[in-house]
Amino acid sequence: MLDWAKIDTVMLDMDGTLLDLHFDTYYWLQHLPERYSQLKGVTEQQAKNIIYPKLMSLRGQLDWYSIEYWATQFDIDIVALQHEVRHKIGFLSGTEDFLNWLSTTDKQIFLVTNADHYSLGVKQPHVRLDRWLHGFYHSHDYGFAKEEQGFWQALEKDIGYDPERSLMVDDNLEVLAAAQESGIGHLLAVSKPDSQRPPQDTGKFLSVENVGQAVPTLKEAN
Ligand SMILES: [Mg+2]
Known part of the structure; x- marks a missing residue:
């Protein structure tokens, strides 16, 4: 020890x-695609096809950890959507x-x-x-x-x-x-x-x- x-x-x-980490996993992999599809008028699968590769490509880099970066990338209020699932924190x-x-x-x-x-x-x-x-x-x-x-x-x-x-x-x-x-x-x-x-x-x-x-x-x- x-x-x-x-x-x-x-x-x-x-x-x-x-x-x-369940909050983050749930937010990025489920809640965000779900809300993105509602807000942008695409299917949930289309939303995942847009979101997942972008997330994967920057893994481990400083931008990957930046809420501001993803808010711009996805044109979504990331913080507001995080508050929606705050009970998981x-x-x-x-x-x-x-x-x-x-x-x-x-x-x-x-x-x-x-x-x-x-x-x-x-x-x-x-x-x-x-x-x-x-x-x-x-x-x-x-x-x-x-x-x-x-x-x-x-x-x-x-x-x-x-x-x-x-x-x-x-x-x-x-x-x-x-x-x-x-x-x-x-x-x-x-x-x-x-x-x-x-x-x-x-x-x-x-x-x-x-x-x-x-x-x-x-x-x-x-
Ligand atoms: Mg950690």
């Missing part, structure tokens, strides 16, 4: 790590236990996300992550996705963390690999980012099904 005594800075991804099992425990330590806790400010704005009122976190860092503010080294260089400069004593927790294995390459000493993968889907293979990375499992047991803590 993680050696918490060697970690001062905890950097947490949002979607699929703290929050259930929620924590993954174990998240609140983990954050509550983390808050009892003296570690610095940061959100480090590819989600843009619009996306956080939709989710934040429902989850109030500011109750636990000491700072929010968005890749959009640096102009690099977390998958890119430019992001980690900018973040390290900004936060001033000691990479060797820092932990990144993410459900995106490409992001963990990039964090590792940048020198982050501790990495943890989430194997079940979406409550409605089967777990993913996290390869070489140490993993938990949900972050609640990263809370040390009494035996480990003593």
Whole structure:
């Protein structure tokens, strides 16, 4: 398991790590095509044929995570449509236990996300992550996705963390690999980012099904 005594800075991804990715999966793959077809007067299949390839082509790039970009691309008010399914926004099992425990330590806790400010704005009122976190860092503010080294260089400069004593927790294995390459000493993968889907293979990375499992047991803590 993680050696918490060697970690001062905890950097947490949002979607699929703290929050259930089901909201995003449902929104982009079902709700958006459904509403697009209604708003644009095309069939749902036609809507999917327009939306899916565009989403696939930019996967992992900064624009893929930009609500503004997709609003322009699809000529749709993405934020308004996200509010329509806001009841699906929620924590993954174990998240609140983990954050509550983390808050009892003296570690610095940061959100480090590819989600843009619009996306956080939709989710934040429902989850109030500011109750636990000491700072929010968005890749959009640096102009690099977390998958890119430019992001980690900018973040390290900004936060001033000691990479060797820092932990990144993410459900995106490409992001963990990039964090590792940048020198982050501790990495943890989430194997079940979406409550409605089967777990993913996290390869070489140490993993938990949900972050609640990263809370040390009494035996480990003593
Ligand atoms: Mg994620």
